[in-house]
Amino acid sequence: xxxxxxxxxxxxxxxxxxxxxxxxxxxxxxxxxxxxxxxxxxxxxxxxxxxxxxxxxxxxxxxxxxxxxxxxxxxxxxxxxxxxxxxxxxxxxxxxxxxxxxxxxxxxxxxxxxxxxxxxxxxxxxxxxxxxxxxxxxxxxxxxxxxxxxxxxxxxxxxxxxxxxxxxxxxxxxxxxxxxxxxxxxxxxxxxxxxxxxxxxxx
Amino acid sequence: xxxxxxxxxxxxxxxxxxxxxxxxxxxxxxxxxxxxxxxxxxxxxxxxxxxxxxxxxxxxxxxxxxxxxxxxxxxxxxxxxxxxxxxxxxxxxxxxxxxxxxxxxxxxxxxxxxxxxxxxxxxxxxx
Numbered sequence: 001x002x003x004x005x006x007x008x009x010x011x012x013x014x015x016x017x018x019x020x021x022x023x024x025x026x027x028x029x030x031x032x033x034x035x036x037x038x039x040x041x042x043x044x045x046x047x048x049x050x051x052x053x054x055x056x057x058x059x060x061x062x063x064x065x066x067x068x069x070x071x072x073x074x075x076x077x078x079x080x081x082x083x084x085x086x087x088x089x090x091x092x093x094x095x096x097x098x099x100x101x102x103x104x105x106x107x108x109x110x111x112x113x114x115x116x117x118x119x120x121x122x123x124x125x126x127x128x129x130x131x132x133x134x135x136x137x138x139x140x141x142x143x144x145x146x147x148x149x150x151x152x153x154x155x156x157x158x159x160x161x162x163x164x165x166x167x168x169x170x171x172x173x174x175x176x177x178x179x180x181x182x183x184x185x186x187x188x189x190x191x192x193x194x195x196x197x198x199x200x201x202x203x
Numbered sequence: 204x205x206x207x208x209x210x211x212x213x214x215x216x217x218x219x220x221x222x223x224x225x226x227x228x229x230x231x232x233x234x235x236x237x238x239x240x241x242x243x244x245x246x247x248x249x250x251x252x253x254x255x256x257x258x259x260x261x262x263x264x265x266x267x268x269x270x271x272x273x274x275x276x277x278x279x280x281x282x283x284x285x286x287x288x289x290x291x292x293x294x295x296x297x298x299x300x301x302x303x304x305x306x307x308x309x310x311x312x313x314x315x316x317x318x319x320x321x322x323x324x325x326x327x328x329x330x
Contacts, residue, residue, distance in 0.1 A: 022294075030313050093313075094221065097228050106221060113219040113292075116265065117312045120292035128296045136265055136293065138218070 003044050003163075003189070008196050012165075013042045015129050015199070019122035020167045020180055026121040027178070030114065031092040031171055038168035047154050047162050050183075052146040055166055057179055059083075063143045065115020066153065069123050071134035072195060073188035076153050077119045080179040083143055086111055088174065111141040122180060130195045159185035163192075211326075212257040215241040216248040216274065217290070218266040222314050226261055226290070229319035245274030256282050259326045262307070264291040264298060272301050279305055288322035290314060 004012070017040045024035040045054065052059075063086035065079045081089065090110040091103045098106060116139045127134045142149065154162065163184040170177050184192060213230060217223045223241045230237060240257070242248040244266045252260075260278065264271035275287050287307040291298055294311045302309035308325040310318050 026311075026313055029315055029317075094225075097224065109219060110221045113221045116219070117292040120265075121294060121311075124292075124294040133295065133297050138265065138267060 004193060004196075007200060008193060009042060011196050011200050012192070013040050015126050015196075016040050016042060016122075016165045016167070016182075018129060019124075019126040020169075022125040023118045023122040023180060024169055026117050027114075027169060027171070030117070031089060031174075033171050033173050036170045036172055038170070040165065040167040042163070042165050044161055044163050044186075044189075047157070047159055050150060050154055050162060050164060052150065055150075055164065055179070055181060056168075057146050058177070060146060061144065062146045062149060063111060063141065064149045065111055065119065065139050065141045067115060067119045067139045068137045069119075069134045070137070071127065072132050073184065073191040075123070075134075075188065076157060076183045077123060078149075078153065078179075078181045078183075079115045079118050080146075080149075080181060082177065085174070085176040085178070086143075088176065089114065089171075108141055112139040115139045115141065118180070122182075130199055132195055153183060157183065157185045159187065161186040161189075163189050210236045210238065211259065212238045212240070212255075214248060214251060214257040214260045215239060216243075216245065216260060216266075216271065217241070217263040218243050219263070222263065222290070222312070225314040226319060226322075229314070229316050230323065232316075233320070233323060245269035245271060248274055249277060252278055252282060252285070256285060258285065259322075260285055260287045261322060262287055262289050264289060264293050272298060272305070275302070275305055275307050279307070286326050288325055290318070290322070 028035040059082040061083050062080045069075045165182040167180050215223050215226050246268050262271040262275050289302045289307050290310050292312045299309045
């Protein structure tokens, strides 16, 4: 991996890990269960090679909350859940305030808010560590075929290479799996590395 | 210091219907007498407040139109007596610092019984 040094990669992975930890803590508050994190993966891919298999997304269809973060570098962030698990999480989030029959009515808005909380928790921690400020767009939720969801984001970014940061969130007791995926275009990578270097030099 | 049985007014500002609903229900569970109105964005909140100032306000940050911290600043410059709790998913230090500078209470989302209790404590503690 020549696009960044081992130290830069280590720092970025650790910063992502801390952000994901904050995201997991927020998710845990919402569902009332422990959320386990996988080892984070950070890797540069040719955009054409990014698909569900490469990212180990083991579900044909996913509910995806997408949000873009804009600042010194831009990132597209996604929180992905298998479709049926998304409904369970919505039910957890709304608690006894909504009956299970009515959960579907709130799916769209509840998933947007859930994604907003979790993606912001992660990106906010990362921004604070890097001493930068990131603004976010409003979250958008869609349910669709996994590869189509990925392809839409990749084609919108229109970049030959993308840095992928990816971690799994598991709500163990429910066998629910969620995925936190960030895509950074190669044009944003240079800026990101400048801030990573600043972070390293301050250690 | 107000008691939870007193009749107080609260304006909830959040573009998420789910968050508005959760805040409303957690507040009413503890303060059943309170009169609650809501707004889906900062501009709507400013209009509502001009027609009748609430005692308290909860404010989201990331909303369509004017962002919540800007709305809070405008509200507090006109009506400094309103206590504002900023409920935000964006927990960056810059937003926490700005909330503190405005004299507002910053509360990290998600909206839960616990985080709503933090807002209520803040509302009760402010003379």
